[in-house]
Amino acid sequence: MTHVGYLLVGWGTTFAVGLVYTATLLRRGRRLTARVPADRRRWMTAEDT
Numbered sequence: 001m002t003h004v005g006y007l008l009v010g011w012g013t014t015f016a017v018g019l020v021y022t023a024t025l026l027r028r029g030r031r032l033t034a035r036v037p038a039d040r041r042r043w044m045t046a047e048d049t
Helices: 003-035
Strands: none
């Protein structure tokens, strides 16, 4: 493998891990948001205002 190949694999792996981490955080955040009672939610996300 050439130096360019190692660079592409390194950057590709970094990018893929970042995407997976971001997706995991968003999924977890949405799941936890649903567990917060309506009266304890922030004013911007409360549906009853």
